Amino acid sequence: MNDAARERDPSGNEIRVASEVATIGIGILFLVSAALPTTDDPARIGLLTSAVFLLVFAALWFHVVPERVFGPRRFLAGTILVQINCWVLLLVTGGVNSRYFPYFLLPLVVSSFALRMSATLIVGAVASGTYFLLLFLDPNFNASERDVAVVRLFGLIAITLVMALITRAMETTRSTLRRRSGELAEQNRELEAARSIALRLSQLRELDEIIRALFQAAKDAIGTERAWLFLDADHDYRETHTVAADGAIERFVIDDSEPDPARLRAVREMRSIVVEDSATEPGVSARMREQYGLRAAVIVPLVYRGQVIAIAAFSYPEPRLWEPLEVRLVETIAEGSAPAVATHLALDQLRDERERLAQRTKVLEGLANLSESLGIATDDATVATSAARNLHRTFDLRGATVLFSDPSLALLEPRAMAGESSGHPVVSGPQNCPAIRSGRLFRVASADSPVVCPHVSYVEGTQGFVCMPLVAAGQSVGAF
Known part of the structure:
Protein backbone atom coordinates (compact mmCIF):
# COMPACT_ATOMS: atom_id res chain seq x y z
CA MET A 1 0.00 0.00 0.00
CA ASN A 2 1.57 3.26 -1.09
CA ASP A 3 1.11 6.70 0.45
CA ALA A 4 -1.76 7.63 -1.85
CA ALA A 5 -3.57 4.43 -0.99
CA ARG A 6 -3.07 5.06 2.71
CA GLU A 7 -4.59 8.50 2.36
CA ARG A 8 -7.65 6.94 0.71
CA ASP A 9 -7.86 4.22 3.41
CA PRO A 10 -6.61 5.61 6.74
CA SER A 11 -7.73 2.46 8.59
CA GLY A 12 -5.19 0.39 6.61
CA ASN A 13 -2.35 2.55 7.91
CA GLU A 14 -3.71 2.27 11.46
CA ILE A 15 -3.84 -1.54 11.17
CA ARG A 16 -0.25 -1.58 9.93
CA VAL A 17 0.95 0.50 12.89
CA ALA A 18 -1.03 -1.62 15.38
CA SER A 19 0.36 -4.82 13.85
CA GLU A 20 3.94 -3.55 14.09
CA VAL A 21 3.45 -2.48 17.70
CA ALA A 22 1.86 -5.85 18.55
CA THR A 23 4.71 -7.78 16.94
CA ILE A 24 7.37 -5.77 18.78
CA GLY A 25 5.34 -6.05 22.00
CA ILE A 26 5.22 -9.85 21.75
CA GLY A 27 8.97 -9.92 21.10
CA ILE A 28 9.61 -7.75 24.19
CA LEU A 29 7.32 -10.01 26.22
CA PHE A 30 9.43 -13.00 25.18
CA LEU A 31 12.60 -11.13 26.21
CA VAL A 32 11.16 -10.28 29.63
CA SER A 33 10.07 -13.87 30.12
CA ALA A 34 13.52 -15.10 29.19
CA ALA A 35 15.06 -12.75 31.78
CA LEU A 36 12.97 -14.13 34.64
CA PRO A 37 15.02 -16.17 37.16
CA THR A 38 12.38 -18.91 37.13
CA THR A 39 12.99 -19.66 33.46
CA ASP A 40 15.09 -22.73 32.82
CA ASP A 41 17.89 -22.72 30.26
CA PRO A 42 16.12 -24.62 27.41
CA ALA A 43 13.07 -22.36 27.70
CA ARG A 44 15.29 -19.24 27.89
CA ILE A 45 16.97 -20.24 24.63
CA GLY A 46 13.61 -20.77 22.97
CA LEU A 47 12.26 -17.45 24.24
CA LEU A 48 15.34 -15.53 23.14
CA THR A 49 15.29 -17.16 19.72
CA SER A 50 11.60 -16.38 19.23
CA ALA A 51 12.09 -12.79 20.47
CA VAL A 52 14.98 -12.16 18.10
CA PHE A 53 12.96 -13.63 15.24
CA LEU A 54 9.99 -11.35 16.01
CA LEU A 55 12.10 -8.21 16.28
CA VAL A 56 13.99 -8.95 13.06
CA PHE A 57 10.71 -9.92 11.39
CA ALA A 58 9.14 -6.59 12.45
CA ALA A 59 12.06 -4.59 11.07
CA LEU A 60 12.10 -6.45 7.75
CA TRP A 61 8.37 -6.99 7.25
CA PHE A 62 7.23 -3.44 8.00
CA HIS A 63 10.21 -1.43 6.69
CA VAL A 64 12.11 -3.46 4.07
CA VAL A 65 9.80 -5.92 2.33
CA PRO A 66 7.70 -4.00 -0.28
CA GLU A 67 4.11 -3.64 0.75
CA ARG A 68 2.91 -4.98 -2.57
CA VAL A 69 4.16 -8.44 -1.50
CA PHE A 70 1.11 -10.62 -0.72
CA GLY A 71 -1.10 -7.67 -1.67
CA PRO A 72 -4.32 -7.48 0.36
CA ARG A 73 -3.38 -10.69 2.25
CA ARG A 74 -0.18 -9.22 3.64
CA PHE A 75 -1.51 -8.88 7.19
CA LEU A 76 -2.79 -12.46 7.18
CA ALA A 77 0.54 -13.81 5.91
CA GLY A 78 2.48 -11.91 8.60
CA THR A 79 0.16 -13.16 11.36
CA ILE A 80 0.55 -16.77 10.20
CA LEU A 81 4.36 -16.41 10.31
CA VAL A 82 4.18 -15.09 13.88
CA GLN A 83 1.78 -17.91 14.78
CA ILE A 84 4.26 -20.48 13.45
CA ASN A 85 7.04 -18.80 15.44
CA CYS A 86 4.96 -19.19 18.63
CA TRP A 87 4.32 -22.83 17.72
CA VAL A 88 8.08 -23.41 17.50
CA LEU A 89 8.34 -21.83 20.97
CA LEU A 90 5.87 -24.43 22.29
CA LEU A 91 7.81 -27.21 20.57
CA VAL A 92 11.10 -26.30 22.29
CA THR A 93 9.62 -25.42 25.70
CA GLY A 94 7.68 -28.53 26.61
CA GLY A 95 5.53 -29.37 23.65
CA VAL A 96 1.83 -29.99 24.37
CA ASN A 97 2.25 -29.27 28.07
CA SER A 98 4.32 -26.06 27.62
CA ARG A 99 3.63 -23.40 30.23
CA TYR A 100 3.97 -20.75 27.48
CA PHE A 101 0.72 -21.85 25.85
CA PRO A 102 -0.92 -18.40 26.56
CA TYR A 103 1.76 -16.85 24.31
CA PHE A 104 0.58 -19.20 21.59
CA LEU A 105 -2.82 -17.44 21.67
CA LEU A 106 -1.44 -13.93 21.10
CA PRO A 107 -1.29 -14.08 17.24
CA LEU A 108 -4.89 -15.28 17.22
CA VAL A 109 -5.91 -12.24 19.25
CA VAL A 110 -3.86 -9.94 17.04
CA SER A 111 -5.62 -11.34 13.93
CA SER A 112 -8.71 -9.36 14.96
CA PHE A 113 -6.85 -6.19 13.84
CA ALA A 114 -7.57 -7.23 10.25
CA LEU A 115 -11.30 -6.79 10.95
CA ARG A 116 -11.95 -9.78 8.71
CA MET A 117 -13.65 -12.85 10.14
CA SER A 118 -12.05 -15.00 7.45
CA ALA A 119 -8.56 -13.92 8.60
CA THR A 120 -9.34 -14.85 12.21
CA LEU A 121 -10.71 -18.24 11.15
CA ILE A 122 -7.64 -18.97 9.01
CA VAL A 123 -5.21 -18.04 11.81
CA GLY A 124 -7.30 -20.09 14.25
CA ALA A 125 -7.20 -23.06 11.88
CA VAL A 126 -3.42 -22.74 11.55
CA ALA A 127 -3.06 -22.55 15.35
CA SER A 128 -5.35 -25.53 15.94
CA GLY A 129 -3.67 -27.58 13.20
CA THR A 130 -0.14 -26.87 14.40
CA TYR A 131 -1.08 -27.59 18.02
CA PHE A 132 -2.63 -30.90 16.95
CA LEU A 133 0.62 -31.62 15.08
CA LEU A 134 2.47 -31.30 18.42
CA LEU A 135 0.77 -34.49 19.53
CA PHE A 136 2.92 -36.34 16.99
CA LEU A 137 6.09 -34.25 17.17
CA ASP A 138 6.42 -33.94 20.94
CA PRO A 139 8.87 -36.71 22.00
CA ASN A 140 7.71 -36.47 25.63
CA PHE A 141 4.01 -36.79 24.90
CA ASN A 142 2.38 -39.52 26.94
CA ALA A 143 -0.99 -40.59 28.24
CA SER A 144 -0.76 -38.27 31.26
CA GLU A 145 -0.62 -35.22 28.97
CA ARG A 146 -3.56 -36.32 26.83
CA ASP A 147 -6.17 -34.59 28.98
CA VAL A 148 -4.20 -31.34 28.95
CA ALA A 149 -3.83 -31.53 25.16
CA VAL A 150 -7.55 -32.19 24.60
CA VAL A 151 -8.62 -29.33 26.89
CA ARG A 152 -6.18 -26.92 25.29
CA LEU A 153 -7.13 -27.97 21.75
CA PHE A 154 -10.87 -27.56 22.34
CA GLY A 155 -10.20 -24.34 24.22
CA LEU A 156 -8.19 -23.10 21.24
CA ILE A 157 -11.06 -23.93 18.89
CA ALA A 158 -13.54 -22.18 21.19
CA ILE A 159 -11.33 -19.09 21.43
CA THR A 160 -11.04 -19.09 17.64
CA LEU A 161 -14.83 -19.08 17.24
CA VAL A 162 -15.31 -16.38 19.86
CA MET A 163 -12.63 -14.20 18.26
CA ALA A 164 -14.26 -14.78 14.87
CA LEU A 165 -17.61 -13.58 16.23
CA ILE A 166 -15.97 -10.55 17.85
CA THR A 167 -14.14 -9.78 14.60
CA ARG A 168 -17.38 -10.14 12.67
CA ALA A 169 -19.10 -7.68 14.99
CA MET A 170 -16.21 -5.24 14.62
CA GLU A 171 -16.25 -5.69 10.85
CA THR A 172 -20.00 -5.00 10.68
CA THR A 173 -19.63 -1.99 12.94
CA ARG A 174 -16.83 -0.56 10.84
CA SER A 175 -18.81 -1.13 7.65
CA THR A 176 -21.82 0.61 9.16
CA LEU A 177 -19.72 3.52 10.35
CA ARG A 178 -18.10 3.87 6.95
CA ARG A 179 -21.47 3.83 5.23
CA ARG A 180 -22.89 6.41 7.59
CA SER A 181 -19.76 8.51 7.32
CA GLY A 182 -20.13 8.41 3.55
CA GLU A 183 -23.79 9.40 3.82
CA LEU A 184 -22.91 12.26 6.15
CA ALA A 185 -20.16 13.39 3.79
CA GLU A 186 -22.64 13.39 0.89
CA GLN A 187 -25.19 15.30 2.97
CA ASN A 188 -22.51 17.81 3.92
CA ARG A 189 -21.65 18.33 0.26
CA GLU A 190 -25.32 18.85 -0.56
CA LEU A 191 -25.70 21.31 2.31
CA GLU A 192 -22.55 23.12 1.22
CA ALA A 193 -23.86 23.34 -2.35
CA ALA A 194 -27.20 24.69 -1.09
CA ARG A 195 -25.45 27.19 1.18
CA SER A 196 -23.09 28.24 -1.59
CA ILE A 197 -25.83 28.93 -4.15
CA ALA A 198 -27.96 30.68 -1.51
CA LEU A 199 -25.11 33.02 -0.59
CA ARG A 200 -24.24 33.70 -4.22
CA LEU A 201 -27.83 34.51 -5.18
CA SER A 202 -28.85 36.43 -2.05
CA GLN A 203 -28.04 39.84 -3.55
CA LEU A 204 -28.37 39.06 -7.26
CA ARG A 205 -31.26 40.12 -9.46
CA GLU A 206 -29.74 40.42 -12.93
CA LEU A 207 -29.97 37.34 -15.13
CA ASP A 208 -26.30 37.40 -16.19
CA GLU A 209 -25.17 37.43 -12.57
CA ILE A 210 -27.55 34.58 -11.71
CA ILE A 211 -26.21 32.44 -14.56
CA ARG A 212 -22.60 33.08 -13.51
CA ALA A 213 -23.47 32.17 -9.92
CA LEU A 214 -25.11 28.94 -11.13
CA PHE A 215 -22.01 28.04 -13.12
CA GLN A 216 -19.60 28.76 -10.27
CA ALA A 217 -21.63 26.77 -7.75
CA ALA A 218 -21.82 23.79 -10.13
CA LYS A 219 -18.13 24.03 -10.96
CA ASP A 220 -17.22 23.90 -7.28
CA ALA A 221 -19.60 21.00 -6.65
CA ILE A 222 -19.20 18.69 -9.67
CA GLY A 223 -16.49 20.26 -11.84
CA THR A 224 -18.75 21.29 -14.73
CA GLU A 225 -17.22 23.20 -17.65
CA ARG A 226 -20.33 25.07 -18.85
CA ALA A 227 -23.74 26.03 -17.51
CA TRP A 228 -26.94 26.54 -19.49
CA LEU A 229 -30.23 28.25 -18.70
CA PHE A 230 -33.29 27.82 -20.94
CA LEU A 231 -36.06 30.40 -20.59
CA ASP A 232 -39.31 31.43 -22.32
CA ALA A 233 -41.72 28.72 -21.24
CA ASP A 234 -44.29 29.94 -23.79
CA HIS A 235 -42.04 28.87 -26.65
CA ASP A 236 -40.70 25.52 -25.37
CA TYR A 237 -37.75 27.09 -23.53
CA ARG A 238 -35.84 27.97 -26.69
CA GLU A 239 -34.27 31.15 -25.31
CA THR A 240 -30.82 29.87 -24.37
CA HIS A 241 -28.17 31.48 -22.16
CA THR A 242 -24.81 29.79 -21.61
CA VAL A 243 -21.62 30.65 -19.76
CA ALA A 244 -18.21 29.00 -19.36
CA ALA A 245 -15.13 29.70 -17.24
CA ASP A 246 -14.39 33.01 -19.01
CA GLY A 247 -17.65 34.46 -17.68
CA ALA A 248 -18.91 35.61 -21.09
CA ILE A 249 -22.66 35.14 -21.53
CA GLU A 250 -23.78 33.87 -24.94
CA ARG A 251 -27.42 34.01 -26.02
CA PHE A 252 -29.22 32.34 -28.89
CA VAL A 253 -32.54 30.77 -29.76
CA ILE A 254 -32.19 27.04 -30.00
CA ASP A 255 -33.37 25.28 -33.13
CA ASP A 256 -35.30 22.17 -32.22
CA SER A 257 -34.59 19.72 -35.00
CA GLU A 258 -34.60 16.78 -32.57
CA PRO A 259 -37.83 14.76 -32.24
CA ASP A 260 -37.80 14.76 -28.42
CA PRO A 261 -35.48 17.42 -26.92
CA ALA A 262 -33.95 16.35 -23.63
CA ARG A 263 -34.86 19.64 -21.95
CA LEU A 264 -38.56 19.22 -22.78
CA ARG A 265 -38.40 15.65 -21.53
CA ALA A 266 -37.10 16.99 -18.20
CA VAL A 267 -40.08 19.38 -18.05
CA ARG A 268 -42.60 16.74 -19.04
CA GLU A 269 -41.32 14.15 -16.56
CA MET A 270 -40.47 16.74 -13.87
CA ARG A 271 -37.12 15.07 -13.15
CA SER A 272 -33.44 15.36 -13.98
CA ILE A 273 -32.21 13.96 -17.30
CA VAL A 274 -28.69 12.53 -17.22
CA VAL A 275 -26.73 12.50 -20.48
CA GLU A 276 -23.56 10.44 -20.20
CA ASP A 277 -22.64 10.60 -23.90
CA SER A 278 -24.39 13.05 -26.22
CA ALA A 279 -23.42 10.92 -29.21
CA THR A 280 -26.03 8.39 -28.09
CA GLU A 281 -28.60 10.99 -26.99
CA PRO A 282 -30.75 12.23 -29.90
CA GLY A 283 -32.42 14.86 -27.70
CA VAL A 284 -29.33 17.13 -27.56
CA SER A 285 -29.12 20.01 -30.03
CA ALA A 286 -26.46 19.67 -32.71
CA ARG A 287 -25.34 23.25 -32.03
CA MET A 288 -24.82 22.53 -28.35
CA ARG A 289 -22.90 19.39 -29.19
CA GLU A 290 -20.72 20.70 -32.01
CA GLN A 291 -20.22 24.40 -31.28
CA TYR A 292 -20.12 24.28 -27.48
CA GLY A 293 -18.64 20.81 -27.02
CA LEU A 294 -21.43 19.32 -24.91
CA ARG A 295 -20.55 15.65 -24.47
CA ALA A 296 -22.16 14.90 -21.10
CA ALA A 297 -24.70 16.86 -19.10
CA VAL A 298 -27.24 16.87 -16.32
CA ILE A 299 -30.45 18.66 -17.27
CA VAL A 300 -32.76 19.65 -14.43
CA PRO A 301 -36.00 21.66 -14.37
CA LEU A 302 -36.19 24.71 -12.10
CA VAL A 303 -39.46 24.33 -10.20
CA TYR A 304 -40.99 27.19 -8.24
CA ARG A 305 -44.37 26.85 -6.53
CA GLY A 306 -45.13 23.69 -8.45
CA GLN A 307 -44.39 25.13 -11.90
CA VAL A 308 -41.36 24.78 -14.15
CA ILE A 309 -40.08 28.31 -14.72
CA ALA A 310 -36.82 27.47 -16.50
CA ILE A 311 -34.40 24.64 -17.25
CA ALA A 312 -30.79 24.46 -16.11
CA ALA A 313 -28.11 22.21 -17.57
CA PHE A 314 -24.51 21.61 -16.56
CA SER A 315 -22.25 20.04 -19.17
CA TYR A 316 -18.83 18.45 -19.50
CA PRO A 317 -16.68 18.30 -22.66
CA GLU A 318 -16.06 14.55 -22.42
CA PRO A 319 -18.37 11.54 -21.98
CA ARG A 320 -18.83 11.07 -18.27
CA LEU A 321 -20.51 8.67 -15.87
CA TRP A 322 -22.43 10.88 -13.45
CA GLU A 323 -22.50 9.66 -9.86
CA PRO A 324 -25.83 9.76 -7.96
CA LEU A 325 -24.27 12.26 -5.54
CA GLU A 326 -23.36 14.59 -8.43
CA VAL A 327 -26.92 14.45 -9.74
CA ARG A 328 -28.26 15.28 -6.26
CA LEU A 329 -25.83 18.19 -5.99
CA VAL A 330 -27.07 19.57 -9.31
CA GLU A 331 -30.66 19.20 -8.14
CA THR A 332 -29.77 21.01 -4.91
CA ILE A 333 -28.23 23.88 -6.87
CA ALA A 334 -31.28 24.05 -9.14
CA GLU A 335 -33.64 24.02 -6.16
CA GLY A 336 -31.69 26.80 -4.47
CA SER A 337 -31.57 28.96 -7.60
CA ALA A 338 -35.23 28.60 -8.62
CA PRO A 339 -36.49 31.45 -6.35
CA ALA A 340 -33.86 33.85 -7.71
CA VAL A 341 -34.71 32.99 -11.32
CA ALA A 342 -38.43 33.31 -10.54
CA THR A 343 -37.80 36.72 -8.97
CA HIS A 344 -35.88 37.87 -12.04
CA LEU A 345 -38.62 36.67 -14.39
CA ALA A 346 -41.28 38.38 -12.27
CA LEU A 347 -39.31 41.64 -12.21
CA ASP A 348 -38.65 41.38 -15.92
CA GLN A 349 -42.35 40.86 -16.59
CA LEU A 350 -43.15 43.77 -14.30
CA ARG A 351 -40.70 46.00 -16.22
CA ASP A 352 -42.32 45.00 -19.50
CA GLU A 353 -45.77 45.75 -18.14
CA ARG A 354 -44.58 49.09 -16.82
CA GLU A 355 -43.03 49.99 -20.17
CA ARG A 356 -46.20 49.03 -22.02
CA LEU A 357 -48.28 51.03 -19.55
CA ALA A 358 -45.96 54.02 -19.98
CA GLN A 359 -46.28 53.77 -23.75
CA ARG A 360 -50.06 53.60 -23.56
CA THR A 361 -50.14 56.54 -21.17
CA LYS A 362 -47.92 58.50 -23.53
CA VAL A 363 -50.27 57.72 -26.44
CA LEU A 364 -53.31 58.77 -24.45
CA GLU A 365 -51.60 61.98 -23.37
CA GLY A 366 -50.55 62.64 -26.96
CA LEU A 367 -54.08 62.12 -28.23
CA ALA A 368 -55.40 64.42 -25.52
CA ASN A 369 -52.88 67.08 -26.52
CA LEU A 370 -53.80 66.57 -30.17
CA SER A 371 -57.46 67.04 -29.35
CA GLU A 372 -56.70 70.28 -27.50
CA SER A 373 -54.47 71.53 -30.32
CA LEU A 374 -57.07 70.79 -32.94
CA GLY A 375 -59.73 72.50 -30.82
CA ILE A 376 -57.95 75.85 -31.05
CA ALA A 377 -56.76 75.51 -34.65
CA THR A 378 -58.23 78.12 -37.03
CA ASP A 379 -57.21 76.84 -40.46
CA ASP A 380 -56.10 73.75 -42.36
CA ALA A 381 -52.37 74.62 -42.09
CA THR A 382 -52.54 74.88 -38.32
CA VAL A 383 -54.51 71.64 -38.07
CA ALA A 384 -52.00 69.78 -40.28
CA THR A 385 -48.97 71.18 -38.45
CA SER A 386 -50.40 70.33 -35.03
CA ALA A 387 -51.32 66.81 -36.14
CA ALA A 388 -47.91 66.10 -37.73
CA ARG A 389 -45.90 67.33 -34.76
CA ASN A 390 -48.10 65.62 -32.17
CA LEU A 391 -48.15 62.26 -33.93
CA HIS A 392 -44.40 62.43 -34.53
CA ARG A 393 -43.73 63.06 -30.86
CA THR A 394 -46.35 60.68 -29.42
Missing part, protein backbone atom coordinates in the same frame (compact mmCIF):
# COMPACT_ATOMS: atom_id res chain seq x y z
CA PHE A 395 -45.36 57.59 -31.41
CA ASP A 396 -41.58 58.29 -31.59
CA LEU A 397 -41.64 58.34 -35.37
CA ARG A 398 -38.68 59.15 -37.59
CA GLY A 399 -40.85 61.53 -39.56
CA ALA A 400 -44.50 62.38 -40.13
CA THR A 401 -46.37 63.95 -43.06
CA VAL A 402 -50.01 65.06 -43.12
CA LEU A 403 -51.79 65.26 -46.51
CA PHE A 404 -55.19 66.83 -47.19
CA SER A 405 -57.34 66.25 -50.26
CA ASP A 406 -58.92 69.09 -52.19
CA PRO A 407 -62.21 67.87 -53.70
CA SER A 408 -62.46 70.83 -56.03
CA LEU A 409 -59.10 70.08 -57.64
CA ALA A 410 -59.05 66.27 -57.03
CA LEU A 411 -55.57 66.54 -55.51
CA LEU A 412 -53.90 65.04 -52.43
CA GLU A 413 -51.47 67.64 -51.17
CA PRO A 414 -48.87 67.52 -48.32
CA ARG A 415 -49.76 70.24 -45.81
CA ALA A 416 -47.29 69.69 -42.93
CA MET A 417 -44.18 67.63 -42.10
CA ALA A 418 -42.37 66.87 -38.84
CA GLY A 419 -39.08 65.15 -38.10
CA GLU A 420 -36.93 63.65 -40.86
CA SER A 421 -39.81 63.11 -43.20
CA SER A 422 -38.94 62.90 -46.87
CA GLY A 423 -40.83 65.07 -49.28
CA HIS A 424 -44.15 63.70 -50.47
CA PRO A 425 -45.34 64.65 -53.96
CA VAL A 426 -48.76 66.00 -54.78
CA VAL A 427 -50.98 63.11 -55.82
CA SER A 428 -53.40 63.61 -58.66
CA GLY A 429 -56.62 62.00 -57.55
CA PRO A 430 -56.93 60.92 -53.90
CA GLN A 431 -57.95 57.42 -54.99
CA ASN A 432 -54.43 56.93 -56.34
CA CYS A 433 -53.22 56.75 -52.72
CA PRO A 434 -53.18 53.05 -51.69
CA ALA A 435 -54.30 53.86 -48.13
CA ILE A 436 -57.25 56.00 -49.24
CA ARG A 437 -58.22 53.51 -51.94
CA SER A 438 -58.25 50.55 -49.52
CA GLY A 439 -59.67 52.53 -46.64
CA ARG A 440 -57.24 50.96 -44.17
CA LEU A 441 -53.64 51.03 -42.98
CA PHE A 442 -51.06 50.57 -45.73
CA ARG A 443 -47.53 49.51 -44.82
CA VAL A 444 -44.29 49.04 -46.72
CA ALA A 445 -41.76 47.17 -44.54
CA SER A 446 -39.06 46.56 -47.14
CA ALA A 447 -38.16 47.06 -50.77
CA ASP A 448 -39.46 43.53 -51.44
CA SER A 449 -42.97 44.16 -50.08
CA PRO A 450 -45.66 42.65 -52.35
CA VAL A 451 -47.42 46.04 -52.78
CA VAL A 452 -45.45 49.28 -52.83
CA CYS A 453 -46.52 52.90 -52.83
CA PRO A 454 -46.12 54.54 -56.26
CA HIS A 455 -45.50 57.92 -54.66
CA VAL A 456 -43.06 57.24 -51.79
CA SER A 457 -39.95 55.04 -52.13
CA TYR A 458 -38.62 52.75 -49.42
CA VAL A 459 -35.44 54.11 -47.82
CA GLU A 460 -32.75 51.49 -47.12
CA GLY A 461 -31.73 51.17 -43.48
CA THR A 462 -35.18 52.14 -42.13
CA GLN A 463 -38.13 50.10 -40.90
CA GLY A 464 -40.27 51.31 -43.78
CA PHE A 465 -43.32 53.52 -43.50
CA VAL A 466 -47.01 53.38 -42.71
CA CYS A 467 -49.81 55.35 -44.37
CA MET A 468 -53.28 55.76 -42.84
CA PRO A 469 -56.38 57.41 -44.35
CA LEU A 470 -57.95 60.38 -42.54
CA VAL A 471 -61.73 60.00 -42.48
CA ALA A 472 -64.36 62.53 -41.36
CA ALA A 473 -68.12 61.89 -41.51
CA GLY A 474 -67.47 58.78 -43.56
CA GLN A 475 -65.53 60.66 -46.20
CA SER A 476 -61.79 60.57 -46.87
CA VAL A 477 -60.22 63.96 -46.21
CA GLY A 478 -56.57 63.08 -46.49
CA ALA A 479 -53.85 60.74 -45.28
CA PHE A 480 -51.10 60.53 -42.65
